[in-house]
Amino acid sequence: xxxxxxxxxxxxxxxxxxxxxxxxxxxxxxxxTVEREIALWLRLxxxxxxxxxxxxxxxxxxxxxxxxxxxxxxxxxxxxxFGVMTLFVVYNxxxxxxxxxxxxxxxxxxxxxxxxxSSATMFSMLAxxxxxAAYRTxxxxxxxxxxxxxxxxxVMLGRVPIGAYISDIxxxxxxxxxxxxxxxxxxxxxLGVSLGAIATSLRIIFGIERSYLGGGD
Amino acid sequence: xxxxxNIDRRIIFIFxxxxxxxxxxxxxxxxxxxxxxxxxxxxxxxxxxxEDPDRPVLVSFSYGAxxxxxxxxxxxxxxxxxxxxxxxxxxxxxxxxxxxxxxxxMDELAAEFGMKYGTDYAFLGYKPGAQAVVLxxxxxxxxxxxxxxxxxxxxxxxxxxxVQNLKDFSFVFDFAAGDSMExxxxxxxxxxxxxxxxxxxxxxxxPDLYPFLQSRQLVGLLGGLAGAxxxxxxxxxSGSATSGMxxxxxxxxxxxxxxxxxxxxxxxxxxxxxxx
Numbered sequence: 032x033x034x035x036x037x038x039x040x041x042x043x044x045x046x047x048x049x050x051x052x053x054x055x056x057x058x059x060x061x062x063x064t065v066e067r068e069i070a071l072w073l074r075l076x077x078x079x080x081x082x083x084x085x086x087x088x089x090x091x092x093x094x095x096x097x098x099x100x101x102x103x104x105x106x107x108x109x110x111x112x113f114g115v116m117t118l119f120v121v122y123n124x125x126x127x128x129x130x131x132x133x134x135x136x137x138x139x140x141x142x143x144x145x146x147x148x149s150s151a152t153m154f155s156m157l158a159x160x161x162x163x164a165a166y167r168t169x170x171x172x173x174x175x176x177x178x179x180x181x182x183x184x185x186v187m188l189g190r191v192p193i194g195a196y197i198s199d200i201x202x203x204x205x206x207x208x209x210x211x212x213x214x215x216x217x218x219x220x221x222l223g224v225s226l227g228a229i230a231t232s233l234r235i236i237f238g239i240e241r242s243y244l245g246g247g248d
Numbered sequence: 249x250x251x252x253x254n255i256d257r258r259i260i261f262i263f264x265x266x267x268x269x270x271x272x273x274x275x276x277x278x279x280x281x282x283x284x285x286x287x288x289x290x291x292x293x294x295x296x297x298x299e300d301p302d303r304p305v306l307v308s309f310s311y312g313a314x315x316x317x318x319x320x321x322x323x324x325x326x327x328x329x330x331x332x333x334x335x336x337x338x339x340x341x342x343x344x345x346x347x348x349x350x351x352x353x354m355d356e357l358a359a360e361f362g363m364k365y366g367t368d369y370a371f372l373g374y375k376p377g378a379q380a381v382v383l384x385x386x387x388x389x390x391x392x393x394x395x396x397x398x399x400x401x402x403x404x405x406x407x408x409x410x411v412q413n414l415k416d417f418s419f420v421f422d423f424a425a426g427d428s429m430e431x432x433x434x435x436x437x438x439x440x441x442x443x444x445x446x447x448x449x450x451x452x453x454x455p456d457l458y459p460f461l462q463s464r465q466l467v468g469l470l471g472g473l474a475g476a477x478x479x480x481x482x483x484x485x486s487g488s489a490t491s492g493m494x495x496x497x498x499x500x501x502x503x504x505x506x507x508x509x510x511x512x513x514x515x516x517x518x519x520x521x522x523x524x
Contacts, residue, residue, distance in 0.1 A: 142348050159265075188501075191474060
């Protein structure tokens with residue numbers, strides 16, 4: 032059992048990790064073929080992950096409904112919505128499940144008029160919460176916070192036409208802030224994150240980090 | 249002063265609501281000045297239209313319904329520009345939701361410019377796999393997307409007759425609401441195959457992508473609704489991004505005024521020795 036639960040996953044991780052790393056830099060035909068096959072397998076894993084996600088979502092909400100947890104009615108809506116959309120996909124505006132997805136019909140209507148509209152509304156509501164949060168928390172308590180506050184105001188004005196309407200200096204300063212200090216900070220963060228990702232990947236490939244195998248060590 | 253510091257958030261919400269609603273009802277004309285990063289995308293499309301007119305352009309849609317208000321205007325303006333220059337366009341999706349959002353826009357704009365499906369444009373739909381799709385596209389277009397959304401084999405589409413892989417596109421553009429540009433397209437596509445690459449993203453993502461602009465891994469960038477409005481100004485089309493700039497301008501001013509008010513009240517209270 033130890034071989035199946037520990038050794039085999041570690042071997043897979045080592046072999047595919049090293050192969051994926053090395054072939055990225057090798058332009059030879061055989062290396063390209065291996066890369067293509069690995070990428071294809073990765074896509075298959077991705078596709079199966081959707082089933083896993085679906086199973087996880089439905090089982091989570093099923094347990095909420097069964098135990099009548101707070102807000103279980105919302106979980107019921109998840110089931111109803113899932114069922115209705117699945118039916119509409121199978122119906123496919125009268126063309127059946129094996130034809131190409133119809134660009135009209137009840138599925139498209141539900142997608143455009145319910146899903147798109149509600150998702151966009153949820154995202155748009157952020158503007159209201161950000162405004163309230165900015166009023167309460169954006170304070171120039173320290174010199175660093177004051178610099179951040181001034182920069183934020185310049186960027187907020189410079190990103191919209193009213194900035195240029197007030198003065199051409201505002202969008203130009205905004206562009207400088209984005210292209211110089213922002214870029215320097217982002218590059219530093221990106222390099223740090225990338226080096227961290229490389230270090231973590233190497234730890235996983237060489238079996239130093241084994242928490243992904245489960246078991247608590 | 250304490251009452252001002254602890255103002256009911258619903259009052260702020262009402263101001264934001266009015267800031268959005270009133271400019272939509274009253275026409276406040278504000279001039280839109282394109283930024284260099286947006287102009288660079290425009291110039292690149294103009295360049296490939298003149299220097300490389302035969303090879304098609306690949307557009308990748310990596311966004312969902314929640315970011316549609318920001319992403320749709322830039323999708324429209326980029327496709328409008330490409331089709332107006334007679335460019336052949338191939339569309340793919342790396343996010344599943346993008347199919348239902350992008351395909352109607354592509355069909356509508358193609359019809360407006362008299363583009364014929366299969367010859368002048370094609371829509372290949374969604375494939376799961378994120379960066380693995382980009383990696384496979386670098387090797388084989390037909391192997392990665394064997395059929396379009398209507399089930400037609402890509403080998404039967406004249407637009408893809410000479411396309412083997414990513415190197416056969418004159419220009420690649422990614423509409424991204426996630427990390428598809430910096431973690432999928434640049435490391436596994438642009439960096440490996442060196443094609444001209446640009447993108448459009450949501451406003452909150454734009455600052456993250458500036459290092460790639462300086463390294464020229466990104467030719468140009470459209471950031472959020474403002475980026476789309478600037479592009480509309482460049483192509484001479486007044487669309488939803490342009491009309492959205494007025495409410496956005498007023499809302500930004502309202503938020504700034506609230507921040508300044510909050511700071512004024514905070515420092516006044518602190519100077520008086522109160523609790524802030």
